[in-house]
Amino acid sequence: MDARAEALEAQRTPARARRGGAAGWARKLLAQRYLQAMALLGVAWMLVFNYIPMYGLIIAFKEYNIIKSVGEAPWAGLTHFREFFSDEQLPGVIRNTIGISLLKLIVGFPLPILFALFLNELRSIRFKKAVQTISYLPHFLSWVILGGILTTWLSDVGVINKVLLALGLIRDPVDYLASPGYFWTIVVSSDIWKELGWSAIIYLAAMASVSPEMYEAATIDGAGRFQKMRYVTLPGIAGTISILFILAVSGLLNSNFDQIFVMRNALNDSTSNVIDIFVYQTGISQSRYSYATAVGLIKSVITLGLLLGANGILKRMNQSTLF
Amino acid sequence: MFALKRRTRGEAVFDGVNVLLMLVICFVTIYPVWYVLVNSLNSGQDAMRGGIYWLPRVFTLDNYAAVVDNPGIVTAMGITVAKTLAGTVLHVFFTAMVAYAFSRRELIGRNLYMILGTVTMIFNGGLIPTFLLIRDLQLLDNFFVYIIPAMFSFFDLIIFVSFFRELPQGLEEAAKIDGANDLVLFLRVVIPVSLPVVATIALFHGVWQWNDYFAGVIYITQNTELQPIQTFLYRVVAQNDTSQMVTAAAGGITKSVTSNSVKMATMVVTTLPIVLAYPFLQRYFVKGLMIGSIKG
Numbered sequence: 185m186d187a188r189a190e191a192l193e194a195q196r197t198p199a200r201a202r203r204g205g206a207a208g209w210a211r212k213l214l215a216q217r218y219l220q221a222m223a224l225l226g227v228a229w230m231l232v233f234n235y236i237p238m239y240g241l242i243i244a245f246k247e248y249n250i251i252k253s254v255g256e257a258p259w260a261g262l263t264h265f266r267e268f269f270s271d272e273q274l275p276g277v278i279r280n281t282i283g284i285s286l287l288k289l290i291v292g293f294p295l296p297i298l299f300a301l302f303l304n305e306l307r308s309i310r311f312k313k314a315v316q317t318i319s320y321l322p323h324f325l326s327w328v329i330l331g332g333i334l335t336t337w338l339s340d341v342g343v344i345n346k347v348l349l350a351l352g353l354i355r356d357p358v359d360y361l362a363s364p365g366y367f368w369t370i371v372v373s374s375d376i377w378k379e380l381g382w383s384a385i386i387y388l389a390a391m392a393s394v395s396p397e398m399y400e401a402a403t404i405d406g407a408g409r410f411q412k413m414r415y416v417t418l419p420g421i422a423g424t425i426s427i428l429f430i431l432a433v434s435g436l437l438n439s440n441f442d443q444i445f446v447m448r449n450a451l452n453d454s455t456s457n458v459i460d461i462f463v464y465q466t467g468i469s470q471s472r473y474s475y476a477t478a479v480g481l482i483k484s485v486i487t488l489g490l491l492l493g494a495n496g497i498l499k500r501m502n503q504s505t506l507f
Numbered sequence: 508m509f510a511l512k513r514r515t516r517g518e519a520v521f522d523g524v525n526v527l528l529m530l531v532i533c534f535v536t537i538y539p540v541w542y543v544l545v546n547s548l549n550s551g552q553d554a555m556r557g558g559i560y561w562l563p564r565v566f567t568l569d570n571y572a573a574v575v576d577n578p579g580i581v582t583a584m585g586i587t588v589a590k591t592l593a594g595t596v597l598h599v600f601f602t603a604m605v606a607y608a609f610s611r612r613e614l615i616g617r618n619l620y621m622i623l624g625t626v627t628m629i630f631n632g633g634l635i636p637t638f639l640l641i642r643d644l645q646l647l648d649n650f651f652v653y654i655i656p657a658m659f660s661f662f663d664l665i666i667f668v669s670f671f672r673e674l675p676q677g678l679e680e681a682a683k684i685d686g687a688n689d690l691v692l693f694l695r696v697v698i699p700v701s702l703p704v705v706a707t708i709a710l711f712h713g714v715w716q717w718n719d720y721f722a723g724v725i726y727i728t729q730n731t732e733l734q735p736i737q738t739f740l741y742r743v744v745a746q747n748d749t750s751q752m753v754t755a756a757a758g759g760i761t762k763s764v765t766s767n768s769v770k771m772a773t774m775v776v777t778t779l780p781i782v783l784a785y786p787f788l789q790r791y792f793v794k795g796l797m798i799g800s801i802k803g
Contacts, residue, residue: 194581209615212613212615214614216611216613216615216689218688218689218690219611219614219689220608220614220616221606221690222607222690222693223605223608223609223614223616223617223620223784225601225604225605226601226602226605226606226608226609226620226624226659226664227620227623229601229605230623230624230627230659230661231623232640233637233640233656233659234626234627234631234632235623235627236632236636236640237632237636237637237639237640238630238631238632238636239635239636240536240632240635240637240639240640241632241633241636242638243635246525254639275518291644299532301564302528303529304649305521305522305525306522306525306526306529307522311526311529315529315532315533317789318533318537319532319536320535320789321532321536321540321782321785322536324714324718324781324785324788325540325718325735325778325781326718326719326720326777327718327720328720328737328740328744328745329740329742329774329777330539331741331744331745331746331776331777332543332740332743332770333539333542333543333774335744335745336767337539341557343560346557366791377535377536380532381536398733404589408517409517409518409521411799425731437550438523441721442720442721444720444743445724445745446720446741446744448745449745453712455648460634461607463633463634463635464634464725465636467635467723468634468635468638468639470693473635473639476520476634476635477633477635477636480633480635481633481635483633484630484631484633488629488630491629
């Protein structure tokens with residue numbers, strides 16, 4: 185019992201352990217052997233499932249095939265990167281990826297802020313809670329379910345066509361998912377539909393922490409509802425907006441794969457083929473592992489650059505940042 | 508006096524418009540789900556005439572009978588239930604265990620471990636290298652592909668760590684004096700007092716496991732018996748492969764069933780557990796987001 189208490193002490197007081205030198209360090213390590221085992225299991229998992237794939241990225245510079253291992257495959261230099269830059273699908277892939285993401289950023293980013301602002305103005309707490317509860321339900325439904333609803337609704341005999349025909353807005357039924365011209369609109373609006381309420385939560389939480397005194401002071405100064413929203417609430421959540429904006433910008437090349445993978449088809453390929461889909465098609469469907477990895481690597485590097493860039497710019501503007 | 512009155516009227520108009528706007532948003536959110544429910548309760552043959560928007564016209568439970576009768580759907584549902592239960596228990600237990608070790612300041616190498624983890628949050632190997640790893644680990648067409656690659660998340664670890672940090676030190680000291688080792692301490696003392704965060708992570712991971720269809724698409728290449736219900740539905744929805752549904756209808760109880768009406772019923776059955784878990788999710792997720800935002 186004595187020895188154990190001593191070990192415990194050594195573990196709790198690093199200064200004494202340091203004084204003991206290597207022996208003290210070893211004793212400290214021994215005392216926390218269970219703790220180390222628990223931590224190292226996690227580290228081992230990360231080495232296998234996070235770091236081996238990172239090492240696997242070197243096949244982007246190799247000619248990998250299934251017969252040889254990653255290490256044995258012959259080097260190919262920048263062949264795959266050059267191939268991508270001269271790939272005839274490249275312009276379309278870039279246009280679709282950036283186009284969908286920019287639309288999501290321009291339309292999809294401000295809407296939850298507006299929704300939260302107006303939700304925050306509701307007088308009845310119960311009604312506010314009810315609206316919130318309903319609005320985040322779609323976040324928990326999978327894209328397969330939503331895709332199932334959308335493919336039914338958007339077909340030439342679907343609900344959307346029936347409504348638009350009845351309103352006289354269109355003359356002939358349109359098979360929307362089979363017409364490339366509509367794909368971006370469908371993806372962006374269904375994404376907003378799914379995530380509007382969920383994205384608003386974090387802003388609502390930020391609004392709840394704005395001091396009521398600020399509103400009282402604004403009222404005394406004669407500010408109306410809109411003025412209070414504009415000059416009290418909005419500045420109160422600026423830090424939150426800033427951080428979420430960094431994340432949104434860094435996600436510019438991350439089209440929502442789960443969503444597009446369900447809604448794409450051969451007929452809308454010209455507007456639905458984004459980078460992630462392209463990587464899946466070339467890598468998994470066509471087994472061109474090295475080529476697809478090179479494309480994925482270009483994307484990851486640009487994404488990392490966007491993250492650091494957006495963070496740096498906002499830092500210079502004295503806004504809240506990630507790091 | 509006049510100014511005050513006018514402003515009150517302006518406010519009333521604003522409130523009225525605002526309430527109306529919110530009601531419209533609620534309707535738009537709920538209606539698609541209602542549409543699926545109503546159509547799943549309507550005779551499939553009759554639904555082909557169209558016009559089922561608000562209530563079933565020819566009420567029937569045949570679509571659900573066809574779902575229960577379809578061995579493909581039942582097997583896929585079993586896989587989903589199994590992977591959600593096993594995956595969630597293992598994810599929560601394993602991530603919390605590692606997080607507990609990471610939360611103790613005296614842990615030697617802690618800074619290195621944290622850096623290793625933080626890197627994984629901003630950079631990863633991506634789709635193809637991960638696929639090749641899974642293949643090399645013999646996890647293709649293997650049930651464990653749903654469980655093992657998903658048993659840990661550094662993001663969830665951060666949420667656990669910030670919660671464990673807040674625990675009173677006295678709890679651990681008392682157990683230590685009694686001679687308990689760190690693993691016993693974690694299991695007997697830390698987990699029982701951390702149920703709110705355990706529930707939060709469990710619910711979120713459970714929903715993710717339940718909803719994920721992509722692992723079934725990419726990692727289940729031959730043995731379709733192992734695909735979860737979401738992957739089954741993906742093949743029906745995205746690849747328009749209704750053959751599985753049609754056999755169900757043909758072998759089913761009545762001719763009123765169509766592949767579309769069985770699809771609607773399957774979607775309802777697939778969504779029901781999420782809706783049932785929803786009140787619990789709601790109770791915990793704001794809390795979870797808050798804990799996450801402290802460190803995250």
